[in-house]
Amino acid sequence: MRPVRVVQGTMVPLPRADIDTDQIIPKQFLTRIERTGYGEFLFWDWSRDGGGAPVDGFFTNDPARRGAKVLVAGDNFGCGSSREHAVWAIQDWGFEAVVAPSFADIFKGNSYQSGLLPVELPAETVTELMMAADDPNAIVTVDLERQIVICGDLQASFEIDPTVRDRLLKGLDAIGLTMEHEAAISAYEAQRPEWLPRSVTE
Amino acid sequence: MPGRTLFEKIWNRHVVTGDDPALLFVDLHLVHEVTSPQAFSGLDFNGRKVRRPELTVATIDHAIPTVDRHVMIRDPQSRKQVDTLRQNCARHGITLFDLDDPRQGIVHVVGPENGFTQPGMVIVCGDSHTSTHGAFGALAFGIGTTEVEHVLATQTIWQRRPKTMAVEVDGELPLGVAAKDMILGILATIGVRGGTGHVIEYRGEAVRGLSMEERMTVCNMSIEGGARAGMIAPDDTTFAYLEGRPHAPKGAAWERALDDWRSITTDPDATFDEVTRVSAPSLIPHVSWGTNPGQTVAVSDVVPSPDHFDDPLERDSAARALEYMDLRPGTPITDIPIDHVFVGSCTNGRISDLREAARVVEGRKVRDGVSAVIVPGSMQVKAQAEKEGLDRIFRDAGFSWRDAGCSSCLAMNPDVIPAGERCASTSNRNYEGRQGRGARTHLVSPAMAAAAAINGHFVDVRDWR
Numbered sequence: 001m002r003p004v005r006v007v008q009g010t011m012v013p014l015p016r017a018d019i020d021t022d023q024i025i026p027k028q029f030l031t032r033i034e035r036t037g038y039g040e041f042l043f044w045d046w047s048r049d050g051g052g053a054p055v056d057g058f059f060t061n062d063p064a065r066r067g068a069k070v071l072v073a074g075d076n077f078g079c080g081s082s083r084e085h086a087v088w089a090i091q092d093w094g095f096e097a098v099v100a101p102s103f104a105d106i107f108k109g110n111s112y113q114s115g116l117l118p119v120e121l122p123a124e125t126v127t128e129l130m131m132a133a134d135d136p137n138a139i140v141t142v143d144l145e146r147q148i149v150i151c152g153d154l155q156a157s158f159e160i161d162p163t164v165r166d167r168l169l170k171g172l173d174a175i176g177l178t179m180e181h182e183a184a185i186s187a188y189e190a191q192r193p194e195w196l197p198r199s200v201t202e
Numbered sequence: 203m204p205g206r207t208l209f210e211k212i213w214n215r216h217v218v219t220g221d222d223p224a225l226l227f228v229d230l231h232l233v234h235e236v237t238s239p240q241a242f243s244g245l246d247f248n249g250r251k252v253r254r255p256e257l258t259v260a261t262i263d264h265a266i267p268t269v270d271r272h273v274m275i276r277d278p279q280s281r282k283q284v285d286t287l288r289q290n291c292a293r294h295g296i297t298l299f300d301l302d303d304p305r306q307g308i309v310h311v312v313g314p315e316n317g318f319t320q321p322g323m324v325i326v327c328g329d330s331h332t333s334t335h336g337a338f339g340a341l342a343f344g345i346g347t348t349e350v351e352h353v354l355a356t357q358t359i360w361q362r363r364p365k366t367m368a369v370e371v372d373g374e375l376p377l378g379v380a381a382k383d384m385i386l387g388i389l390a391t392i393g394v395r396g397g398t399g400h401v402i403e404y405r406g407e408a409v410r411g412l413s414m415e416e417r418m419t420v421c422n423m424s425i426e427g428g429a430r431a432g433m434i435a436p437d438d439t440t441f442a443y444l445e446g447r448p449h450a451p452k453g454a455a456w457e458r459a460l461d462d463w464r465s466i467t468t469d470p471d472a473t474f475d476e477v478t479r480v481s482a483p484s485l486i487p488h489v490s491w492g493t494n495p496g497q498t499v500a501v502s503d504v505v506p507s508p509d510h511f512d513d514p515l516e517r518d519s520a521a522r523a524l525e526y527m528d529l530r531p532g533t534p535i536t537d538i539p540i541d542h543v544f545v546g547s548c549t550n551g552r553i554s555d556l557r558e559a560a561r562v563v564e565g566r567k568v569r570d571g572v573s574a575v576i577v578p579g580s581m582q583v584k585a586q587a588e589k590e591g592l593d594r595i596f597r598d599a600g601f602s603w604r605d606a607g608c609s610s611c612l613a614m615n616p617d618v619i620p621a622g623e624r625c626a627s628t629s630n631r632n633y634e635g636r637q638g639r640g641a642r643t644h645l646v647s648p649a650m651a652a653a654a655a656i657n658g659h660f661v662d663v664r665d666w667r
């Protein structure tokens with residue numbers, strides 16, 4: 001994973017609550033076995049009409065929104081299915097951070113895993129940011145190191161799990177870190193009750 | 203020492219190291235074709251192995267056809283995805299319930315029915331409805347693909363300690379009101395975000411009175427309330443269900459396991475971070491009218507007006523939902539016509555669900571113009587239903603009788619509901635496009651779905667017969 005420090009760029013406002021992962025990346029794109037290439041299908045059912053033609057006015061079809069780095073959305077962003085493809089699609093389109101009043105638990109975890117920055121700010125601040133984001137050229141800075149979001153006169157600090165922050169800043173591989181605890185894992189395994197199920201008998 | 207909850211007991215005994223976040227040991231890792239390929243390729247890329255293949259079980263469920271599936275999976279990409287899982291399982295020595303295996307089925311159906319799911323375990327799967335397994339008094343939650351890779355490599359997962367929430371369902375569930383109605387009623391109370399950051403323990407007389415399959419229906423939809431996990435304390439109902447299942451402990455080990463399982467329930471003096479009460483006697487059959495699982499009403503009710511909601515965002519979301527669902531406020535729920543009926547999924551695709559539906563259907567015919575489908579949750583459920591003659595009842599009534607899989611629950615396979623058409627579905631999600639682009643989903647219990655198939659519109663099953 002690449003380290004994440006500062007995300008700076010333009011925004012896209014998506015003023016809806018409870019945006020679920022079925023909207024972010026519909027199921028017909030989940031049969032791929034790769035981790036990349038989902039960006040063009042981001043928000044597909046909102047971005048295309050029934051015949052597959054681009055829906056005018058939706059940000060994915062708006063040249064002025066191309067290159068945006070921060071998505072600003074409503075409460076409970078990323079609820080529903082655990083598909084990490086949702087995070088991959090958002091990143092693949094070009095976003096590096098999502099700002100919302102709250103995120104669904106699994107989506108937040110998946111974002112951390114893939115280096116997409118989920119930033120929780122109070123609802124009023126998100127609304128302010130959304131208004132600023134109406135201007136496709138407005139620039140926002142999300143600084144993970146200082147844990148602040150800056151946009152014009154707006155400056156807001158955000159909370160993030162210190163362990164996660166550290167891992168994101170350094171771009172560390174979680175499996176490598178966990179394997180430093182190999183002795184503890186082995187010790188744990190040695191004392192598990194014998195009745196626990198196994199799929200194959202050794 | 204202060205009393206501890208079921209959740210805390212399971213959590214504490216699975217901590218390998220750390221506090222918050224803690225590194226938890228995973229007793230069972232369930233795998234399916236859609237959320238695993240990138241995890242396996244990550245392992246391979248880094249030259250890593252699966253640490254405990256014997257604690258890993260894979261099945262094929264999400265994208266497979268439910269007819270003629272032995273011939274060939276027509277969609278080349280789905281076929282490749284299934285083949286990829288086969289190769290990954292073969293290479294890493296993981297047991298796979300392949301399409302020709304009598305144990306194949308939906309991941310959250312096959313785990314319990316084969317006795318893999320047991321009280322006190324930590325269970326994960328790259329699937330948000332892993333909460334289902336909490337019905338046995340296990341801590342079970344969905345994870346993303348990068349975490350799947352982590353669990354494959356280390357058999358552990360880092361977790362922040364969630365908060366606890368008790369949902370107390372007091373009193374007795376009235377006749378004709380299903381476990382599905384109970385969870386839909388709970389979701390209507392706590393909302394789709396009410397459980398965020400929490401693990402729910404369902405408690406109370408009505409919960410104790412549920413069968414194991416009903417408990418799975420309730421725990422299944424915990425994620426629809428935002429909670430990653432839902433759980434129910436193990437009791438004699440749990441033990442009776444488990445005893446004799448292929449992977450349940452046997453003999454002396456069974457006795458030792460029982461002693462242990464009895465000790466993990468919530469202590470009387472334990473406290474929860476939050477407590478919600480729901481009265482079972484006041485629950486009625488529910489029907490969802492909107493595009494999230496919190497947007498439900500009683501079948502005797504009418505489609506609500508957006509003005510009904512105080513919160514501007516809720517109002518907005520209701521207005522959008524009504525537009526998508528093509529419903530007008532004030533319409534009685536029983537006036538809503540139905541084009542499709544889907545009985546199946548990890549919520550309601552078990553044998554007792556099929557029995558409930560069959561009871562309603564027996565001797566009747568599916569309404570002209572309604573396409574009605576039964577998709578058993580697993581091939582074992584299918585076999586059992588055929589043994590009981592349920593397939594005949596369904597076929598005679600005009601239902602299509604299918605092979606096991608997720609099917610129209612998420613419509614990744616050919617079982618897609620066409621745009622603009624309306625489906626009474628026993629699944630768990632009514633999001634826009636979930637069952638097909640433009641498809642309109644109404645979440646209901648199996649009996650309610652079956653009754654809608656016969657009548658062509660919703661009816662109150664309590665008035666049935």
Ligand code: SF4
Pocket residue numbers: 263264308309310329331547548549607608611612629630
């Ligand atoms: S039946 Fe539906 S909810 Fe359950 S695992 Fe399959 S797709 Fe997911």
